[in-house]
Amino acid sequence: MDRHSSVSARSSPSSLRKRGRPTADERRRRETEILTTALSVFLKSGYGGSTLDELAAAARVTKRTLYTFFGDKAGLFAAMVTDLAAAVSLDAAYDSDTLETLATRIISRVHSDELVGLHRLVIAESTRFPELARILHSSGDARHIARLAEHIRTERGPASESLAEPLFSLLLGEKHRRRLLGIDPAPTAAQAAAHADAALRLLGLGRH
Amino acid sequence: MDRHSSVSARSSPSSLRKRGRPTADERRRRETEILTTALSVFLKSGYGGSTLDELAAAARVTKRTLYTFFGDKAGLFAAMVTDLAAAVSLDAAYDSDTLETLATRIISRVHSDELVGLHRLVIAESTRFPELARILHSSGDARHIARLAEHIRTERGPASESLAEPLFSLLLGEKHRRRLLGIDPAPTAAQAAAHADAALRLLGLGRH
DNA sequence: TTGTAATGACACCGTTTCGTATCATTCTAT
DNA sequence: ATAGAATGATACGAAACGGTGTCATTACAA
Numbered sequence: 001m002d003r004h005s006s007v008s009a010r011s012s013p014s015s016l017r018k019r020g021r022p023t024a025d026e027r028r029r030r031e032t033e034i035l036t037t038a039l040s041v042f043l044k045s046g047y048g049g050s051t052l053d054e055l056a057a058a059a060r061v062t063k064r065t066l067y068t069f070f071g072d073k074a075g076l077f078a079a080m081v082t083d084l085a086a087a088v089s090l091d092a093a094y095d096s097d098t099l100e101t102l103a104t105r106i107i108s109r110v111h112s113d114e115l116v117g118l119h120r121l122v123i124a125e126s127t128r129f130p131e132l133a134r135i136l137h138s139s140g141d142a143r144h145i146a147r148l149a150e151h152i153r154t155e156r157g158p159a160s161e162s163l164a165e166p167l168f169s170l171l172l173g174e175k176h177r178r179r180l181l182g183i184d185p186a187p188t189a190a191q192a193a194a195h196a197d198a199a200l201r202l203l204g205l206g207r208h
Numbered sequence: 209m210d211r212h213s214s215v216s217a218r219s220s221p222s223s224l225r226k227r228g229r230p231t232a233d234e235r236r237r238r239e240t241e242i243l244t245t246a247l248s249v250f251l252k253s254g255y256g257g258s259t260l261d262e263l264a265a266a267a268r269v270t271k272r273t274l275y276t277f278f279g280d281k282a283g284l285f286a287a288m289v290t291d292l293a294a295a296v297s298l299d300a301a302y303d304s305d306t307l308e309t310l311a312t313r314i315i316s317r318v319h320s321d322e323l324v325g326l327h328r329l330v331i332a333e334s335t336r337f338p339e340l341a342r343i344l345h346s347s348g349d350a351r352h353i354a355r356l357a358e359h360i361r362t363e364r365g366p367a368s369e370s371l372a373e374p375l376f377s378l379l380l381g382e383k384h385r386r387r388l389l390g391i392d393p394a395p396t397a398a399q400a401a402a403h404a405d406a407a408l409r410l411l412g413l414g415r416h
Numbered sequence: 417t418t419g420t421a422a423t424g425a426c427a428c429c430g431t432t433t434c435g436t437a438t439c440a441t442t443c444t445a446t
Numbered sequence: 447a448t449a450g451a452a453t454g455a456t457a458c459g460a461a462a463c464g465g466t467g468t469c470a471t472t473a474c475a476a
Contacts, residue, residue: 020442021452046332048256051433062454067435124254124332126390133389141385166410169381174373177349177380180388181341182334202374202411228472229422259463270424271465281464 031069034059038080043117047077047125077125081132084118089139099151099205103196104189106144107171111186115140116179123180144168152205163203170199242267242277246288251325255285255333285333289340292326297347307359307413311404312397314352315379319394323348324387331388352376360413371411378407 022030037058041050052073056063070076091109109115118136126133149164173195178184187195200206230238245266249258260281264271278284299317317323326344334341357372381403386392395403408414 019440019452019454021444021450023443026443027452046256046335048254052435053433062456063435064455065453068452073434120331120334123328123388126328126388127252127254130390133391137386137389137391141382145382163410165382166378166407169377170374172385173377174349174353178345180331180334181345182338183341183345199374202371226472227422227424227470229420229474231473234473235422260465261463270426272425273423275465276422 030059030061030065034061034066034069034076035080035083038076039084039114039118042077042080042121043114047121074129078129078132081118081122081129082135085132085136085139088115089143097151099148099155100193100196100200100207102147102151103167103171103200104193106148106168107187107192107196108189110140110144110172111176111179111192113186116176116186120180141168156205160205163205167199167203167205170202171196173199238267238269238273239277242269242274242284243288243291246284247292247322247326250285250288250329251322255329255336282337286337286340289326289330289337290343292322293340293344293347296323297351305359307356307363308401308404308408308415310355310359311375311379311408312401314356314376315395315400315404316397318348318352318380319384319387319400321394324384324394328388349376364413368413371413375407375411375413378410379404381407 034055038055041055041058044050045054052063052066055073055076056066059066066076070079088109097105122129122133122136145164145168148167149161152164152167153161175184175187175195179186197206242263246263249263249266252258253262260271260274263281263284264274267274274284278287296317305313330337330340330344353372353376356375357369360372360375361369383392383395383403387394405414
């Protein structure tokens with residue numbers, strides 16, 4: 001058997017992977033690579049449309065490795081979603097912002113191709129994976145609404161705190177439904193800012 | 209709809225149907241039955257999860273008939289969605305209502321299990337069937353927003369007409385995201401009315 | 417009347433896909 | 447040092463599934 005001649009053309013050093021048990025480092029690196037590439041594959045083809053061979057090839061591992069890591073296809077999907085949901089909820093570099101910029105950032109985030117695609121995936125599989133739907137909602141929407149409530153409270157007093165949830169609905173808006181349906185592209189930064197401003201003004205939270 | 213109630217004939221199974229070419233009546237009856245049962249099957253298992261044998265058995269026809277009617281699985285799915293989308297857009301027995309009752313009816317409609325499930329299906333398959341996504345949006349959301357705009361204009365004047373879209377977003381609300389994710393059940397009539405009232409007040413459209 | 421289209425029942429085919437098996441190989445754990 | 451676990455490469459099995467073929471049978475159309 002001709003050793004390794006097929007991989008000599010690849011430029012990435014990570015593809016010159018030897019056989020045998022990997023080092024602990026390699027093992028960790030590989031796990032994250034599997035999850036990130038799995039996301040891109042699932043986003044492209046959906047859960048049912050993605051095959052294990054496709055997922056394995058994208059991560060440059062064999063199916064065997066996928067099974068030792070995640071048990072089966074459903075396990076890989078669940079791991080991918082929970083991992084990404086955790087990343088979303090940790091995405092909180094926006095503590096010291098004004099309500100306007102916070103709203104703008106939330107819009108850019110929830111309308112991004114990545115998050116819209118993830119929502120599509122989880123909505124599509126919400127029957128098979130109800131737990132993932134709950135996880136995604138808790139670490140996404142619920143977290144965003146809590147952030148908005150916090151800012152509104154400090155800037156406007158506790159009486160206006162109940163505006164956080166309707167405000168979030170307006171930040172999504174009809175635009176987000178078209179995003180989920182694949183009709184609209186992601187908004188530009190300028191569009192996000194304008195949208196945020198309009199939503200805040202509608203609820204009497206805008207700057208005067 | 210016209211659910212052929214040969215339920216009691218379960219004992220003498222579906223083979224009570226004769227072979228050979230059906231009458232024109234039977235043909236029409238069968239087409240609607242196929243579409244309605246296809247909806248329930250797709251809602252239960254999703255597009256990829258539903259098999260042709262399952263769909264055929266649910267409609268009490270053979271795969272052969274499905275192919276003569278719709279060509280292939282995708283054709284059946286498309287026919288089912290467009291048929292239902294048309295039904296939604298014709299669901300306009302609410303012309304002479306006040307804004308409050310119109311909003312309440314829209315809430316009950318868009319939060320219904322049927323429409324939420326249809327949205328889930330189309331969102332899940334929006335890559336494979338982009339045209340269906342556009343059709344559903346045009347005959348659903350766009351139509352609802354137009355109705356709201358019409359009522360707002362006649363009751364409040366053309367200046368407030370731009371409130372129709374944000375109002376619709378509030379009528380969906382965070383609740384609808386949880387509906388899509390399968391977290392919440394459909395709202396009761398009382399909840400729908402309360403929700404409508406709260407949304408209208410937020411935008412200054414409520415009664416005083 | 418006569419040909420044709422549609423249907424049920426059922427078998428069948430080819431492909432896809434999940435999940436395992438095998439074997440050599442390399443690292444980890446003890 | 448030695449056993450065991452993890453991996454690459456590859457092939458394979460078993461099942462599911464989309465779609466078609468066949469034949470008898472019935473209604474429609476010309």
